[in-house]
Amino acid sequence: MARREKTRDLPIVVIGGGIIGLSVGWQLSRRGVPVVLYERGKTGQAASRVAAGMLAPHSEVGFEEEDFLKLGVAGLEDFPRFLDELETDSDRRVELDDRGTLIVGFHRDDTERIRRLYEFREHLGLPVKWLPGSAGRDIEPLLSPKITASIWLPDDTQVNNLELLDALALAFVNRGGVLKEMTPVESVNIEAGRATGVTTATDEITAAAVVVAAGCWSGGIDGIPGESRAPVRPVKGQIVTLRMDGDYEFGHVVRAPDVYLLPKNDGRLLVGATQEEMGFDITPTAGPVMRLLERGWEAIPSIYDLPLESVDVGLRPGSRDNEPLVGASDVDRLYYATGHHRHGILLAPITAYAMTDVILDGKLPPLFEPFKPTRFMRKKRARD
Numbered sequence: 001m002a003r004r005e006k007t008r009d010l011p012i013v014v015i016g017g018g019i020i021g022l023s024v025g026w027q028l029s030r031r032g033v034p035v036v037l038y039e040r041g042k043t044g045q046a047a048s049r050v051a052a053g054m055l056a057p058h059s060e061v062g063f064e065e066e067d068f069l070k071l072g073v074a075g076l077e078d079f080p081r082f083l084d085e086l087e088t089d090s091d092r093r094v095e096l097d098d099r100g101t102l103i104v105g106f107h108r109d110d111t112e113r114i115r116r117l118y119e120f121r122e123h124l125g126l127p128v129k130w131l132p133g134s135a136g137r138d139i140e141p142l143l144s145p146k147i148t149a150s151i152w153l154p155d156d157t158q159v160n161n162l163e164l165l166d167a168l169a170l171a172f173v174n175r176g177g178v179l180k181e182m183t184p185v186e187s188v189n190i191e192a193g194r195a196t197g198v199t200t201a202t203d204e205i206t207a208a209a210v211v212v213a214a215g216c217w218s219g220g221i222d223g224i225p226g227e228s229r230a231p232v233r234p235v236k237g238q239i240v241t242l243r244m245d246g247d248y249e250f251g252h253v254v255r256a257p258d259v260y261l262l263p264k265n266d267g268r269l270l271v272g273a274t275q276e277e278m279g280f281d282i283t284p285t286a287g288p289v290m291r292l293l294e295r296g297w298e299a300i301p302s303i304y305d306l307p308l309e310s311v312d313v314g315l316r317p318g319s320r321d322n323e324p325l326v327g328a329s330d331v332d333r334l335y336y337a338t339g340h341h342r343h344g345i346l347l348a349p350i351t352a353y354a355m356t357d358v359i360l361d362g363k364l365p366p367l368f369e370p371f372k373p374t375r376f377m378r379k380k381r382a383r384d
């Protein structure tokens with residue numbers, strides 16, 4: 001932030017109290033900067049609450065996504081430091097669940113598909129093991145005897161995102177951050193090409209910088225000129241929560257065709273998730289949920305008798321190329337941390353560190369080069 005010396009006492013405003021806004025706000029506060037975070041409802045209630053909490057760069061990587069894989073792997077590596085700092089500031093310990101992930105197939109078509117996934121991961125040098133036939137059942141005995149092959153990914157982990165969100169809100173406030181819940185930002189104020197603050201229904205605040213971290217709503221905030229808005233859309237995800245009783249021993253993340261199943265440390269078993277282009281509609285619907293449960297039951301037949309606790313719907317922030325927007329916009333002092341789509345939990349720590357670097361030191365880490373918001377904007381900046 002080039003003119004920081006002139007704006008030293010002004011706060012940085014963060015718009016949005018999901019995992020991204022909370023992480024960025026907290027890390028900025030840790031660096032001794034005054035931060036005001038506006039959340040239009042309660043923090044951590046939108047996509048970040050509904051998320052499954054997988055930290056899965058190795059199982060998620062597609063054939064065209066090597067830049068994204070590098071970011072995801074580095075993001076996973078940042079988690080232990082982030083959780084240690086979080087414990088210091090919140091007095092809450094959030095643990096990583098590192099019991100590993102299985103990708104499974106059920107017939108020849110699946111087997112060929114996952115073999116290609118396996119070979120691609122092996123080619124990239126990722127930790128991965130091919131388990132022929134029903135060998136995956138030695139790792140996860142609840143898997144259906146019908147499995148034909150599986151891939152073992154020992155390094156993909158998961159976290160309880162509900163615990164993480166609670167700890168982040170606490171840590172932010174403990175570090176002196178000002179949290180304004182139930183306060184939607186109505187517009188970003190821009191004067192002479194520079195973001196100068198925000199307006200809410202009750203408040204107008206002058207800021208040293210404005211960070212838009214409003215999830216799938218990031219592109220709809222008034223005051224930002226059309227060409228400088230983040231091109232993000234909502235991508236609907238439905239997810240089913242079942243309840244495991246004390247004797248139910250399901251211990252690994254299982255990814256089967258069109259479904260994943262995750263045991264959480266608080267007894268929930270998540271069966272997710274759909275990916276639908278339905279605008280801002282958050283109605284749970286029978287067909288997609290029926291399909292999730294059916295696919296989940298094919299993989300782990302014993303889920304049939306588990307109590308069904310809830311069906312939740314979240315809206316992932318998906319950008320035009322489905323990859324994140326992290327860093328400066330083409331408006332001076334206006335920054336984006338959004339568009340994390342299916343990976344916002346995984347990428348929260350690395351995004352928070354990158355945002356503090358770019359806002360306070362004027363340097364975006366090289367890994368984020370392909371993910372600069374200005375790739376979508378007309379006016380390019382020499383220095384982000």
Ligand SMILES: Cc1cc2nc3c(=O)[nH]c(=O)nc-3n(C[C@H](O)[C@H](O)[C@H](O)COP(=O)(O)OP(=O)(O)OC[C@H]3O[C@@H](n4cnc5c(N)ncnc54)[C@H](O)[C@@H]3O)c2cc1C
Pocket residue numbers: 015016017018019020021038039040041042043044045046047048049050051052053054055183184185186213214215216217218221236237238239272273274313314315316317337338339340341342343344345346347
């Ligand atoms: C079913 C499902 C499963 C998922 N599973 C995973 C997973 O396993 N691993 C993973 O890494 N990711 C997962 N994700 C993706 C992850 O949930 C998102 O990438 C992440 O939550 C995005 O966080 P966010 O803070 O950007 O958005 P959100 O959590 O949506 O938060 C945005 C916040 O901004 C607030 N806001 C909006 N407009 C304004 C305004 N004008 N003023 C003030 N506040 C405003 C909203 O109220 C909201 O609280 C999943 C998502 C879904 C839906």
